[in-house]
Amino acid sequence: MLQAPYISSAxxxxxIMLKVLLAxxxxxxxxxxxxxxxxxxxxxxxTATALFAEAMMLRLRGRPVKPFITDYSAVITAWLLALAIPxxxxxxxxxVGTLFAIVVAKQLYGGLGYNxxxxxxxxxxxxxxxxxxxxxxxxxxLAIAQTKLGFADQLHYIFGGLLPGDVKLDAVTSATxxxxxxxxxxxxxxxxxxxxxxxxxxxxxxxxxxxxxxxLLGGLYLWQQKIISWHLPIAFLGTLALMxxxxxxxxxxxxxxxxxxxxxxxxxxAAFFIITDPVSGPTTPNGKLYFAAGVAIIxxxxxxxGGYPDGVAFAVIFMNICxxxxxxxxxxxxxxxxx
Amino acid sequence: xNTLVNxxxxxxxNVFKFHGGVHPPENKTQSTQLPxxxxxxxxxxxxxxxxxxxNLPKLKVSVGDxxxxxxxxxxxxxxxxxxxxxxxxxxxxxxxxxxxxHPSGLPDKCITLVPDGRDEWIAHAPTDWRDADRKEVIAxxxxxxxxxxxxxxxxxxxxxxxxxxSNVHTLIINAAECEPYITCDDMLMRxxxxxxxxxxQIAQHLLGADQAVIGIEDNKPEAxxxxxxxxxxxxxxxxxxxxxxxxGDARRLIYLLTGQEIPHDKRTTEVGLQVFNVATVLALYRYxxxxxxxxxxxxxxxxxxxxxxxxxxLFGTPLHLLIxxxxxxxxxxxxxxxxxxxxxxxxPSGDVPITKATNCIIASAPDLFEPPPxxxxxxxxxxxxxxxxxxxxxxxxxxxAKSDNFEKARDYQLFDxxxxxxxxxxxPSNIPLVQYYRYAKSEIITADRAKEAADLARQRNEFRxxxxxxxxxxxxxxxxxxxxxxxxxxxxxxxxxxxxxxxPAVSEADAAKKAAIAAAIERAKAAxxxxxxxxxxxxNTEPASNAVKQEIAEIDARRKxxxxxxxxxxxxxxxxxxxxxxxxxKQAIIAAAIERAKAAxxxxxAAKKEKGE
Numbered sequence: 001m002l003q004a005p006y007i008s009s010a011x012x013x014x015x016i017m018l019k020v021l022l023a024x025x026x027x028x029x030x031x032x033x034x035x036x037x038x039x040x041x042x043x044x045x046x047t048a049t050a051l052f053a054e055a056m057m058l059r060l061r062g063r064p065v066k067p068f069i070t071d072y073s074a075v076i077t078a079w080l081l082a083l084a085i086p087x088x089x090x091x092x093x094x095x096v097g098t099l100f101a102i103v104v105a106k107q108l109y110g111g112l113g114y115n116x117x118x119x120x121x122x123x124x125x126x127x128x129x130x131x132x133x134x135x136x137x138x139x140x141x142l143a144i145a146q147t148k149l150g151f152a153d154q155l156h157y158i159f160g161g162l163l164p165g166d167v168k169l170d171a172v173t174s175a176t177x178x179x180x181x182x183x184x185x186x187x188x189x190x191x192x193x194x195x196x197x198x199x200x201x202x203x204x205x206x207x208x209x210x211x212x213x214x215x216l217l218g219g220l221y222l223w224q225q226k227i228i229s230w231h232l233p234i235a236f237l238g239t240l241a242l243m244x245x246x247x248x249x250x251x252x253x254x255x256x257x258x259x260x261x262x263x264x265x266x267x268x269x270a271a272f273f274i275i276t277d278p279v280s281g282p283t284t285p286n287g288k289l290y291f292a293a294g295v296a297i298i299x300x301x302x303x304x305x306g307g308y309p310d311g312v313a314f315a316v317i318f319m320n321i322c323x324x325x326x327x328x329x330x331x332x333x334x335x336x337x338x339x
Numbered sequence: 340x341n342t343l344v345n346x347x348x349x350x351x352x353n354v355f356k357f358h359g360g361v362h363p364p365e366n367k368t369q370s371t372q373l374p375x376x377x378x379x380x381x382x383x384x385x386x387x388x389x390x391x392x393x394n395l396p397k398l399k400v401s402v403g404d405x406x407x408x409x410x411x412x413x414x415x416x417x418x419x420x421x422x423x424x425x426x427x428x429x430x431x432x433x434x435x436x437x438x439x440x441h442p443s444g445l446p447d448k449c450i451t452l453v454p455d456g457r458d459e460w461i462a463h464a465p466t467d468w469r470d471a472d473r474k475e476v477i478a479x480x481x482x483x484x485x486x487x488x489x490x491x492x493x494x495x496x497x498x499x500x501x502x503x504x505s506n507v508h509t510l511i512i513n514a515a516e517c518e519p520y521i522t523c524d525d526m527l528m529r530x531x532x533x534x535x536x537x538x539x540q541i542a543q544h545l546l547g548a549d550q551a552v553i554g555i556e557d558n559k560p561e562a563x564x565x566x567x568x569x570x571x572x573x574x575x576x577x578x579x580x581x582x583x584x585x586x587g588d589a590r591r592l593i594y595l596l597t598g599q600e601i602p603h604d605k606r607t608t609e610v611g612l613q614v615f616n617v618a619t620v621l622a623l624y625r626y627x628x629x630x631x632x633x634x635x636x637x638x639x640x641x642x643x644x645x646x647x648x649x650x651x652x653l654f655g656t657p658l659h660l661l662i663x664x665x666x667x668x669x670x671x672x673x674x675x676x677x678x679x680x681x682x683x684x685x686x687p688s689g690d691v692p693i694t695k696a697t698n699c700i701i702a703s704a705p706d707l708f709e710p711p712p713x714x715x716x717x718x719x720x721x722x723x724x725x726x727x728x729x730x731x732x733x734x735x736x737x738x739x740a741k742s743d744n745f746e747k748a749r750d751y752q753l754f755d756x757x758x759x760x761x762x763x764x765x766x767p768s769n770i771p772l773v774q775y776y777r778y779a780k781s782e783i784i785t786a787d788r789a790k791e792a793a794d795l796a797r798q799r800n801e802f803r804x805x806x807x808x809x810x811x812x813x814x815x816x817x818x819x820x821x822x823x824x825x826x827x828x829x830x831x832x833x834x835x836x837x838x839x840x841x842x843p844a845v846s847e848a849d850a851a852k853k854a855a856i857a858a859a860i861e862r863a864k865a866a867x868x869x870x871x872x873x874x875x876x877x878x879n880t881e882p883a884s885n886a887v888k889q890e891i892a893e894i895d896a897r898r899k900x901x902x903x904x905x906x907x908x909x910x911x912x913x914x915x916x917x918x919x920x921x922x923x924x925k926q927a928i929i930a931a932a933i934e935r936a937k938a939a940x941x942x943x944x945a946a947k948k949e950k951g952e
Contacts, residue, residue, distance in 0.1 A: 003442075003771060004676075004760055005681045005760035005764045007363055008711060008763070013715050013767050013768055111716070334731055336590065336600050336603035337602075
């Protein structure tokens with residue numbers, strides 16, 4: 001550097017992003033274990049698409065390609081989207097979603113550092129609105145599926161849309177616990193009896209709870225590495241638990257427990273990997289608390305009262321809009337100044 | 340969090356941690372292996388006149404003069420300034436522009452002294468500071484040449500002067516030395532603790548401060564021990580503070596030691612605190628007790644040199660001599676840094692003199708300070724905000740500075756930034772944040788100055804218009820009076836007859852009126868004449884009498900003086916500058932201001948239109 005400071009202690013952007021990817025690995029392993037290897041294909045497709053789209057856009061925008069390809073931020077977007085959509089989907093679904101995330105949500109806004117919305121969540125929202133049927137067609141955990149698809153079968157389905165022999169799609173998919181809960185509650189069943197269904201595990205969805213727990217593990221690694229601060233995950237999980245807790249205490253027959261909400265759906269992925277995207281999130285400590293609490297409240301409301309299976313994507317996008325406002329109103333007190 | 344744990348473990352009680360801060364590798368042990376050595380006498384000493392904050396000192400010698408060691412070469416000029424003394428005896432060989440240790444690389448006026456080798460002192464004149472009048476002692480310190488040796492180089496006598504309003508109760512001695520590599524204060528405390536304590540007592544006495552606290556970072560245990568031993572029997576307290584950059588920043592150190600946050604718009608003295616560096620108080624002691632003015636300082640020479648060490652160096656000693664003394668530079672040395680790696684700057688060459696501000700010289704090499712990678716966009720990770728000791732939001736300030744949104748930058752307290760570099764130190768995107776802040780600050784300051792100038796021009800223009808209007812009215816009044824006077828002259832007998840009894844009163848009133856009229860006429864004439872001089876000659880100007888001419892001259896002088904007040908560098912004696920020139924200049928300023936106002940208005944209208952569409 002021409003001017004001081006002449007020393008630096010910071011990990012590079014690439015290192016930070018690589019650590020985030022590393023933190024996702026336990027979750028991916030659990031995912032493969034629970035749902036089969038198909039997700040690896042989705043991740044590979046997403047990664048290739050993201051890097052291709054990023055490189056093309058950088059070239060079109062006349063920006064240097066190499067430093068921005070090797071910052072790995074596009075790969076994070078790809079992985080998050082791949083982990084968010086149902087793993088048994090036709091190949092073009094993830095490609096379309098990733099393209100939208102990288103081209104529109106990220107590069108058209110100026111690329112790394114300039115996107116006001118979380119690109120992965122924008123990609124997810126676009127897919128959910130455009131292809132609602134495909135986006136809600138979740139495979140059953142292998143442990144409870146009537147027919148267990150092998151890796152080759154999943155590969156075949158993703159690229160050819162064909163299931164082996166006489167297997168029907170219903171035999172390999174199932175409602176998600178959140179979905180099932182919602183529809184059963186409408187039929188006036190009680191939470192206690194609903195959660196007796198094989199779909200439910202000890203605390204979350206059968207099988208899925210392990211994936212969530214693995215995300216938690218990865219998240220703790222990020223916290224330990226000081227990649228993320230405690231504010232966002234704690235505020236998100238805390239608010240979600242509080243919100244669920246209040247409803248649950250008022251009417252346990254009609255509302256699922258806080259623990260269920262923490263370990264089902266995208267809660268853990270959101271807490272540690274999605275809302276912690278620094279670019280589209282707030283920067284002040286208090287701002288992080290408000291932002292995460294806002295995401296949690298909206299997520300809960302969409303889950304319980306909304307028409308979508310999970311509410312994280314819309315909650316995140318909505319709160320992204322509020323970030324400038326949140327940051328402006330949560331400026332910490334400067335040394336030597338009155339508040 | 341970890342720092343807090345460390346506090347508890349090390350039993351550092353009564354220390355108040357400020358927000359943020361960083362702990363870069365200290366790299367201090369390299370230069371503390373050897374004791375302070377005396378640098379050898381160079382062939383010539385080059386003494387920049389500007390070695391301190393404030394006015395340039397006034398030269399007291401000329402080329403060819405023989406001077407003694409400690410002799411005054413230049414004396415403090417004006418309020419904030421410091422004297423320069425001869426570091427040794429010899430001959431003044433030149434007074435000319437030479438390279439100085441400044442990041443700009445621009446030369447500045449320097450006195451060159453060729454030593455005669457005798458190193459002959461002036462007659463020492465110690466001061467009995469305990470019994471002498473405080474004010475006199477402080478006034479005497481104007482000629483000591485002592486400035487803040489921590490690097491700020493603010494003249495010390497100014498800091499000791501009590502203005503009556505402030506009541507300093509505690510003297511803070513800054514011995515934190517928080518920048519990596521620098522060890523000059525560390526070594527000074529190890530070797531001259533008792534002299535430092537005597538210096539502290541002097542400063543305490545002069546300030547009237549009952550208490551004194553020395554703040555030392557916990558990475559200097561030997562120095563802390565030496566100081567602790569030296570303060571026994573005094574009311575001076577030694578406090579060890581955690582090693583956390585920038586604890587040596589005055590306001591951060593005060594907070595660490597006292598828990599007191601100095602309000603951003605107040606001086607430390609307004610809350611009863613004054614801060615001095617250890618080397619500065621030692622210099623006070625040397626001056627008052629031994630009659631030795633500031634002619635040398637301790638300099639750490641470290642980095643890519645053979646034998647890193649601290650030296651006592653005469654001001655004006657060329658840098659390369661010092662590098663030789665430290666075992667020479669290693670082969671891959673690229674340049675020298677003055678100060679530490681966090682806030683120091685690259686020296687324009689190795690051919691610069693050591694000055695009062697030189698606390699450390701680091702020989703730099705690529706393997707010592709890696710050239711940073713290309714900056715990436717800010718990812719808003721806010722590590723900078725976590726590191727900022729002032730609790731600013733550097734990522735926002737960067738954004739505002741980058742987009743020239745200076746008003747916002749000011750709102751977000753840009754001017755509280757101490758440019759410590761902690762933000763840039765932790766930035767994953769390698770953004771040179773401090774440079775952005777400096778840029779924004781200078782832009783804001785420039786804009787403020789321009790605005791001030793424009794305001795002044797506008798005021799003057801308004802005043803001018805007002806004056807023209809007033810003159811018009813006065814002229815009208817004059818005509819009216821004249822007409823009335825003529826009427827009165829027509830019927831003098833009548834008036835006398837009409838009211839003989841009241842005639843004395845009337846004539847008295849008349850006389851007063853006439854005098855007033857005459858005065859008004861004089862004033863109007865003078866004003867008109869002045870206007871004519873200013874190049875806006877009104878028609879129908881009557882030839883002026885001598886008295887009027889004199890008045891015109893006086894008014895002119897006043898106007899000129901007023902016109903020149905706005906310009907900082909013009910000495911007041913220069914007021915007799917040619918009138919047309921000064922006025923043309925003034926008019927040019929006014930015209931420029933009007934142009935600017937027009938442009939601004941046009942821009943505003945254009946912006947409005949754009950918004951409207």
